[in-house]
Amino acid sequence: MKPLLHALVAIVSLLAVSSLIRSLDRWGYYEFSASKMQHLEEVGERYDTLFLGSSRVYRGIKPSVFDAVVAANGGESRSFNVAIPGAMGHEMSGVLHDLFATLPQLPKRIVIEVVHWEPRIKEANLMSDRVLLWHSWRETVSALQSLQLHMPSPTQLSTREKLTLAWQHVEHFVRRTFRVGRGPTMARAWWEGPDPKRSERALARNRGWNGYNMKKARYQERAKVFQDKYAEFYFQVAVRQARNPVPAHTHELNWSAMEDQIAFVREHGVELVYLIAPAARPRIADDELARLRSMADVLDYSDPETCPELFDPSVRFDWLHLNALGAEVFSRRLAHDLQNLSARPPSRRK
């Protein structure tokens, strides 16, 4: 019994001090999004609408334009773009929970992009900040559970692969819990003191929106490649992609996790709207879209024939993203649609 008592004491003290460290490093692993989170923690009550998503939202929704359109239509809105480039379902869910635990006052509405709930971790992203970020207990369990889901071909994983993946998730969880790797950054922050301009920077960036800076050579190059090579047939390809019937791939949406997410948001009295961003890629299967609509409000911009202005090459940066002009167009359209949606009674929204 004595060794067990010693082990217990050591583990309790380890967990207690780690918990203290976590409280000192609230936005550990958030990288550049830490400034957004800190800003929302400080003045989050200013905002009534939050946009959460991947780079398609990060680059594509401009809160200032959105708010202006709402105001022009006689409404009132203060929105904030809290999207993270490259974010997948688990990552967004992690951010969502962190947000709700942080905000001094919850927003009226949250718009979440529908993305894949991919339980696999890319080799290049292993142990990276962005993956460590979302490995809370809840999300780790959710990712582990999703490994048990049916995975149709071609993404079928072998038992060995699932075990490896499960191990990776557990390891990420342990590292996140003990803030592995955060020491130097924390020490530097302590050494240099808080950055007084941190929150203002987030505000200056159009309330979380960040369009492609076309002064940068690499962005110019990417945009030029798109315009030169693909622009002329982009619309047609997008139409084909949208019409391309894809088999239901439930693992990519992780329905059980989404149900939890919907319940979580509604429990807090916040209106939830799912968003399918405008991009030329295989469209969500019709039966899946119908299922999603039965669970929550969905604004679907993935069909070029219903929203051609978002697939015009002049508003595109590349296949998946809008440029700054496109962000304005999309933000205007989104503002109209959200206002219309809110005006309808819940029973007539489906």
Next chain:
Amino acid sequence: MIFSEFRFLVFFAVVMAVHWVLRANFARKFWLLAASYWFYGVWDWRFLFLIFASTVIDYFAAHRLKRARVADDQKAARRWLIVSLVANLGILGFFKYYNFFAESAASMLHWFGLPVGDVTLGIVLPVGISFFTFQTMSYSIDVYRGKLEPVRNFFDFALFVSFFPQLVAGPIVRAIDFLPQLDAQRRFADIKFQRACGQFLSGFIKKACIADGVAPFVDQVFADPSGFTATAIWIGTCLYAVQIYCDFSGYSDMAIACARMLGFELRTNFDFPYLSKNITDFWRRWHISLSSWLRDYLYIALGGNRGTKAFVFRNLMLTMLLGGLWHGAGWNFVVWGAIHGASLIVHKEWTRMTAHRVPSVPLLPGLLTLMVVLLAWIFFRATTFEDAWTMGVAFLTLQSPGEAQIDGKMAYLLIPLLVVHWLASRRVAQYLEGRVPSLMISCTYGVILALALPFVPTDSRPFIYFQF
């Protein structure tokens, strides 16, 4: 699977739990053998055949050797010793040195105007090969010298060769120390578990926080030394000294602690080497298991201190050159060995000439020793000879080859090193044992681990000595 990785901790926890749950000694040994082979197989399962072959050869050679000795047939005994040495050195030579010697020979032929094509083979170096071949060689030599009886049970011998805590990077265990421990019936209550945990924790901090923490700065300087100032080169060299010490002694601490948790005692491998008073003292404190191995099985076999002065110097130099080459197949390691060999010769001669005649100046001998050690580390670490030369010149003349500086804020990484070093040198843990409630010590370990973990880089690096 390295000791500072999470999966090793899980592996070790399982091995240890099953080990102590098993009652019978043979079952425990068999379990440890299976775990050791599994541990080694995780690196590369193909090398399991190699370690098994090495084990079989030495096991049978030692028995034949013993039989020849009993029959008073010295020639046969010598023959079997040669079989063992040739087999071990053959394996080591092929896997570790073939490419080096083939490349060197080809370069020499090219220099003489006889160009040859690519002579190297795509040989993968089996991890820990230098360590386990030295262990098996010492076993055969000890049996030959009559210091040790050959072990009867093959599985005991296989466990001695493959015992996982020290398999891949030492300490180099002598059969004479280890084999008797296999026969002893161990009880969990008899081991100093808390002390072992403390030692593991200390090793973990040295390796994962300090060695891995300073590694990027070291890599930066050694990648292109010609771009840095002399100050940066000095800092980079000092940091490498810190890195290699923390990396290797950290590994040794963890290995010794793991063995202790399983009821085995391994020899200490480091004894505050940078506090040495002279270079001879340094080699009594640095990688003790290797230096004592080289002394007992190479230096003494070459003649040791017997014979003329030139003969003794030759023995010293040869031992250190071969010791350098043991670390790796490269001329930089030979130069490193030569610097140490020359320093040992100078120190030996200086001591003889000035014995009791020159008053000793406090700190000066220690600082001089440290300078020599640092200079030698440059050759040990540099990737090319040109880089080593550039750094060596800058180190000695303080002439900057470039303009770049390195970030000095990483100095905080050295704080835990100094704290751990100071506490250990004062034997604080041993002092506190019995004076402080043991539950308090366990609690402190938990706190220290929680404070250390954030300083573990997310990308763990293998131990430096794994490549040797």
